[in-house]
Amino acid sequence: MQKRILGRTGWAVSVIGFGAIKLPRIGFKECERILNRSLDARINFIDTADCYGDSEEKIGQALKKRRKEFYLSTKIDERDGRGVRQKLERCLSRLKTDWIDLVLFHDVRGSEYEKIFNAGGLEELEKARQEGKISHVGISIHGSIPMMRQAIESGGFSVLMVAYSAIDEDRLTADLLPMAAAKGVGVIAMKPLAGGRLAKFPARGWDYQLFKAESPAQLALRYVLSNPHIKCAIPGMMTLNELEENLKVGERPRELSAAEIKKFMAKAGEAGKGFCRNCGYCLPCPEGIAIPDVFRYESYYRHYGLKDWAQSQYGSLPVNAEDCSDCQQCLDKCPYGVLIPSNLKTAHKILMES
Ligand code: SF4
Ligand code: SF4
Structure with missing residues (x-):
């Protein structure tokens, strides 16, 4: 499994991480199987969130004996000190661990960003870091590019998690990702398959010969990872087939040819039509609809x-x-x-x- 250094954390993370958002949809036995197979295949980064149903509990139960084999990342929705501490303690308990490698402020929007600094959220995580309960603090931002820039420049976050796939990469590549790299902020790509849209092209018209017999999902992941500033992509997984397909991308790196990129991007462009990227350009709405x-x-x-x-x-x-x-x-x-x-x-x- 190919590894990349995740910014100032210094961790060598597997380029394919395990996105655990879909675990609530499968039973515990299946979770146990897919999570253990991931670690056996040298995936060493698992990302979940406090709000992903019973995802944290399942990870905690399934991997409690293998805790030292992977970097564990979770996300919390609170912004103030008290709320952050309560959620952090709950995460630790659900995940059945004494420490979490990475805790991110989840999906930060609008005025919430300032709250992290002014209402004690960041300070509380810093305390938790000194207590040895967490190792690094990150932030996930779905829409606002100026906020991403601010977060990188603030020096408060070791990791930035962004939605990044072939259909929305144009928003981020110009200067943001190089800037993150220069500041030592590791960037993780969530939604690398655009919520599954890039994994489901109709078979007709898919050029298996050109794409070296690889699937749309594999091309989509290769495309994301062809950007050296993306250190890890975390597709959500819930079946062994999905896992094995994704693993091949990390295990057998190869550069996409110009012809492949051209054809794939044309397909991605079609798939991306009418797909909301959460960018927020449509706001404000006069009726106040978010x-x-x-x-x-x-x-x-x-x-x-x-x-x-x-x-x-x-x-x-x-x-x-x-x-x-x-x-x-x-x-x-x-x-x-x-x-x-x-x-x-x-x-x-x-x-x-x-
Ligand atoms: S509807 Fe369009 S403008 Fe609004 S957030 Fe979605 S993609 Fe962006
Ligand atoms: S009221 Fe409806 S149509 Fe008008 S800006 Fe808001 S969402 Fe768009």
Whole structure:
């Protein structure tokens, strides 16, 4: 398994990490099997989150005897000192461990960023670091490029986790990733398969000969890893087939040819049409709808099986998608052609299902 150094952590992490977001969708025995096989195959980075259903518990139970064989990363949604400490203690208990290698502030948005600094969240994690309960602090940001820049420059975070795949790489590559590298911030790519969109091209038209008999998912991962500033990609996995497919990418590195990249990017471009990248360019909405949040909760509901969490997050939004007045102001602002008003209706229906 190929390894890369994750910024200032100094850790040599496997280029394919285990994204544990889908573990709530399978039983414990299957979790045990897939997690153990991952470690046997030299995956040494496992990423979960406090809000991923019972993912933390399953990892803790399945790997408690192999804890020293991998870097464990989890994410918390709290921003203030008290909340961060409560969640951290819960993570440690669920994960059945005395220490967590990396704790990230999860999906930071808007004014939450300042809160991390002003309401004691970062300070609390620093205390936990001194107590030996965690090793490094990171941040995951889904949308705002200026916030990513700020986080890199702040010096407060060793790791930045971003959604990065062939369909949204243009937003990040120009200067952000080199800047992170120069500042010693390790970048991890979440959603490298764009929530599964890049793994499911129709077989017809897929050029197996050109792509060396590799699948769309493998090409998508190779594409992400062809950027040297990405140190680890964490596709969500729940079957051994997915794992074996992804493993081959890390075990047998190869450079994509120009012809492969051209053809693959054309396919990715088609797949990316109308897909919300959570960039936030469509905001503000005059009705106050948090458009990217709504689509993200819908995606968590549909693709990752986090139904209860997605519905409760959606329910806590001050304005819901039903309040869209169809003014169409957002349509011109979205660079990715998302049919926002009609997609909001669909998302609302799904997220209100009982
Ligand atoms: S169409 Fe709906 S979502 Fe878009 S800006 Fe208008 S009210 Fe907001
Ligand atoms: S709807 Fe378009 S502009 Fe708005 S967050 Fe999604 S991709 Fe970005």
